[in-house]
Amino acid sequence: MDEAKVRIATDADWPAIWPIVEAVVRAGETYTWPRDLSEADARRLWMAAAPGRVLVAMDGDTVLGSAKITPNQMGPGAHVANGSFMVGPAARGRGVGRLLGQAALEHARQAGFRAMQFNAVVEVNVTAVTLWRSLGFDIIGTVPEAFDHPTAGLVGLHVMHRKL
Template sequence: MLIREAVADDWPRIWPFWHAIVVAAETYTWDPDTSEEAARALWMNPAKRVYVAEDPGGAVVGSAYLTPNYGGRAADVANAGFMVDPDQAGRGIGRALAEHILAAAQDAGYRAMVFNAVVETNPAVQLWTSLGFTILGTVPEAFDHPRHGRVGLHIMYRSLL
């Protein structure tokens, strides 16, 4: 699998799985009615370093971004977002993207990474903890999950030093 920086022409290959994941409303707090134009502005924002994962046939099977979580004197704390095509789940794409983003964050001089709102029922919580993230706290019943009802949102942290 190749992980590379995304280019503008990648968006039409990201959008179908981005849309499917957000519409499912199980792992992201973004509005399921987000338009393609608004989604592109959110994900492909020039302030973010965006990456794609390609399978050996050249299909885009995942994407991730890296960005500062805060500004000013706290701008060395990173944030990231990850999307893997649901049809490609279980192939290690999420882990490969996560490891790539963590290395890119360290190379860029970030001191830590924070995830602000990880849905507590998201299977990725296991991935993040296996990669050294800790749950700093949970906002109880902050997310209306379509199958589980009200569930918490974890705030997760990892030092990059």
């Protein structure tokens, strides 16, 4: 991953993003999306329209992961960004999540957001919780037993936040 770079995704990137989204969703360990989500529905959920932005982490021509940045809420809540991140199974543990996280934070700053919030970080996803804390996010609350993890059972969902 020495040459990995992050860029804005285009519609043409979807065929390379979909296998990543599909693997994450089918595993059912980190996203609240239905495990049998169709490709068409996944595309509608992931490929955010403006003012949202989708990023891809690339190693040459290979998509390693993707991030989606959107306003967390509409109207008076639109100054807080929401971030969603997925890294392909083969690229995990190689710094792709950190690279996407840093790029997403920079994009959010440049877009005029004042903070970023994650609404549903699965508490047993220690890798993600550790990464987001290292990038300055705080756990501001946990919804108990809000996620039915396939092996850990009912676990909490953290709400994480950081000012930009």
